[in-house]
Amino acid sequence: MCGIVGYCGSREATPIILDGLRKLEYRGYDSAGIAVISDGETHLKRSEGKLANLEKLINEEPINGRTGIGHTRWATHGRPSEINAHPHKAGSVTVVHNGIIENYLQLRDELKQAGHRFKSETDTEAIAHLVEEMLRSEPDFEKAVRLAIARLKGAYALCILNELSPETLIAAKSGSPMVAGIGEDEFFVASDIPAILAYTREMVFMEDGEMLVTNGHSIHFCTIDGKTLEKKSRHIDWTPLMAEKGGYRHFMLKEINEQPRAVRDTIAGRLLETEGDVYLEDITFNDRQLAAIKRIVIVACGTSWHAALMGKFYIEEHCRIPVEVDIASEFRYRNPVVNENVLVIVISQSGETADTLAALREAKSRGAMNMAICNVVDSSIAREAGGVIYTHAGPEIGVASTKAFVTQITALYLFAIRLGRAACTISSITGQQMITALKKVPPLLEDALKLDEAVERIARKYMNARDFLYLGRGKSFPIALEGALKLKEISYIHAEGYPAGEMKHGPIALIDENVPVVMLIPRSSAYEKSVSNMEEVIARGGRVIAVCSLNDEEPGRRAEDVIAVPALNEDLDPILLSVPLQLLAYHVSVFKGTDVDQPRNLAKSVTVE
Numbered sequence: 001m002c003g004i005v006g007y008c009g010s011r012e013a014t015p016i017i018l019d020g021l022r023k024l025e026y027r028g029y030d031s032a033g034i035a036v037i038s039d040g041e042t043h044l045k046r047s048e049g050k051l052a053n054l055e056k057l058i059n060e061e062p063i064n065g066r067t068g069i070g071h072t073r074w075a076t077h078g079r080p081s082e083i084n085a086h087p088h089k090a091g092s093v094t095v096v097h098n099g100i101i102e103n104y105l106q107l108r109d110e111l112k113q114a115g116h117r118f119k120s121e122t123d124t125e126a127i128a129h130l131v132e133e134m135l136r137s138e139p140d141f142e143k144a145v146r147l148a149i150a151r152l153k154g155a156y157a158l159c160i161l162n163e164l165s166p167e168t169l170i171a172a173k174s175g176s177p178m179v180a181g182i183g184e185d186e187f188f189v190a191s192d193i194p195a196i197l198a199y200t201r202e203m204v205f206m207e208d209g210e211m212l213v214t215n216g217h218s219i220h221f222c223t224i225d226g227k228t229l230e231k232k233s234r235h236i237d238w239t240p241l242m243a244e245k246g247g248y249r250h251f252m253l254k255e256i257n258e259q260p261r262a263v264r265d266t267i268a269g270r271l272l273e274t275e276g277d278v279y280l281e282d283i284t285f286n287d288r289q290l291a292a293i294k295r296i297v298i299v300a301c302g303t304s305w306h307a308a309l310m311g312k313f314y315i316e317e318h319c320r321i322p323v324e325v326d327i328a329s330e331f332r333y334r335n336p337v338v339n340e341n342v343l344v345i346v347i348s349q350s351g352e353t354a355d356t357l358a359a360l361r362e363a364k365s366r367g368a369m370n371m372a373i374c375n376v377v378d379s380s381i382a383r384e385a386g387g388v389i390y391t392h393a394g395p396e397i398g399v400a401s402t403k404a405f406v407t408q409i410t411a412l413y414l415f416a417i418r419l420g421r422a423a424c425t426i427s428s429i430t431g432q433q434m435i436t437a438l439k440k441v442p443p444l445l446e447d448a449l450k451l452d453e454a455v456e457r458i459a460r461k462y463m464n465a466r467d468f469l470y471l472g473r474g475k476s477f478p479i480a481l482e483g484a485l486k487l488k489e490i491s492y493i494h495a496e497g498y499p500a501g502e503m504k505h506g507p508i509a510l511i512d513e514n515v516p517v518v519m520l521i522p523r524s525s526a527y528e529k530s531v532s533n534m535e536e537v538i539a540r541g542g543r544v545i546a547v548c549s550l551n552d553e554e555p556g557r558r559a560e561d562v563i564a565v566p567a568l569n570e571d572l573d574p575i576l577l578s579v580p581l582q583l584l585a586y587h588v589s590v591f592k593g594t595d596v597d598q599p600r601n602l603a604k605s606v607t608v609e
Helices: 011-021 051-060 104-113 126-139 141-149 242-244 251-257 259-267 287-291 302-319 354-366 380-384 402-424 428-439 441-449 452-462 476-491 500-505 527-539 554-558 573-592
Strands: 003-009 031-038 041-048 067-073 089-090 093-101 154-162 169-175 177-181 186-190 202-207 210-214 219-223 295-300 324-326 342-348 369-374 388-390 467-472 492-498 516-521 543-549 561-565
Touching: 003 011, 003 093, 003 154, 003 169, 011 031, 011 051, 011 067, 011 186, 011 259, 031 051, 031 093, 041 051, 041 141, 089 126, 093 126, 104 126, 104 324, 104 561, 126 154, 141 154, 141 169, 141 210, 169 476, 177 388, 177 441, 210 467, 242 500, 251 259, 251 573, 259 402, 259 441, 287 402, 295 302, 295 354, 302 324, 302 342, 302 402, 342 354, 354 369, 369 380, 369 402, 369 452, 380 388, 388 402, 402 428, 402 573, 428 441, 452 543, 452 561, 467 476, 467 500, 467 527, 476 492, 476 516, 476 573, 492 500, 500 527, 516 527, 516 573, 527 543, 527 554, 543 573, 554 561, 561 573
Parallel strands: 295 324, 295 342, 342 369, 369 388, 467 492, 467 516, 516 543, 543 561
Antiparallel strands: 003 067, 003 186, 031 041, 031 067, 089 093, 093 154, 154 169, 169 210, 177 186, 177 202, 210 219
16 A cells, blocks of 8 residues: 655654655555645655655755655556656645545546646546646635545545645545544644654544545544544554554554455456446457457466466356466476467566566467466566556565455456456356455455454464364365465464365375364355365364354354354355464464564565576
């Protein structure tokens, strides 16, 4: 997620804003910028790359003023560049923005017809022009902002300046975080607490649909439609490191809890509900090209490979196209059979994974259609692929991937809908049903996160086990693999994931009272078979941790421990099943005292073979 800092008060704004942006560097970013108003004029500096580049520009040509905003950008619309960096200015209006504006293309078209000229590729610039347009008929800055916000669809945290009201700072929020800091004759705004913790510990947490207006002497909170709000500040006694983690003990736990937001952002602006279709803005293949695909090969490493296995289920079931899933480090060394009738999909969180990038280049050299699923805009893989679906998970600091995994699955599900509609294997009605189900995932993820205390108790019980088995059938099998990987990565306990039907072909020999067996038993077409597998484990003295659907009493009658997860449908339940497995690995690791966020021998992005 991007970082926002705003200041309005009696001190020079620039050093405060830069310091705040520095405190937000942990979030990840590709460019930075600052805007400060002085003598009725906006002074704006932006640069690609690290904050040091921006600081160098300001040192060479200082900017002064007591009202200002700053931003570190994690690209979602438009490649990382100075022109796409925030703040964005239109006329007298300057804006910084976190989130995704779903209807920005429509707004851009309308504003262009009204005579506005755009300079960047971003959705944010449309907001600046929209406020500027509203000021033409409504000179009151606050009212003009309200009129503009009423036109926005999507998620946003906004800070807005206006040269015609040089001492005023306006902020608004819907779906993206925003906190206000209360000082003495000075006020702060930020996307996260660490940015302003050094200046005040009195914070007001804004809710969706709220707005603040300050002139540096007073602050006014209201709803977007103008209703005054009485907001109380909260005293924050976090340490700076705690603040970076949002109060969570580890980045991994913070990122597990960000998954509902990450999925919302990944589907935002992409669902064409009435058509039963999806809009993938960076996929350039037309319907004819998609319908001509004869075979698909999905290539990835580690956690992304597990997501790829989910993609195989989705595409084969809904699109009736054969899919192979290959490990990137093996792909180019086995003379792969790909050509112009084959689509190769590569998946990488960072977009820099060396083996995956090499696999992409191999596929391109053989003439294959190609595309990527990636979390980092303008990364090497994203630049070289023929098309890309960006996951909007935001930066992932913990080495063990969590929110990137569920958003990769979400992106594959979106692509399956798009491909199925193009190939006429998914009707508009079925597409509508799939989209309706997908929209339910974020709130159900929030419900799944409420299992944290129950999972923590189970983790304490089994923390000293030397081995774990994870078993699942059908779409639960990739989740079993991922659950085992998470436990291995951060707790250093040996764990293996298997298809439950393969248990009798070897793994059953390992089962005794010392080996906990995590059984994934959602209400699916393989439910009865999965229950039978559980009985086989119990009959051999195995200790079963059953992860099942909410309100399913059968597993609880026999399993030693039960984790009941909200259920949706067979396609999307695996996303929900992922949460307790992530939490189990996390809590076992904490109890064992290992380094959760930076486990030994592992790196976040593997950029060498």
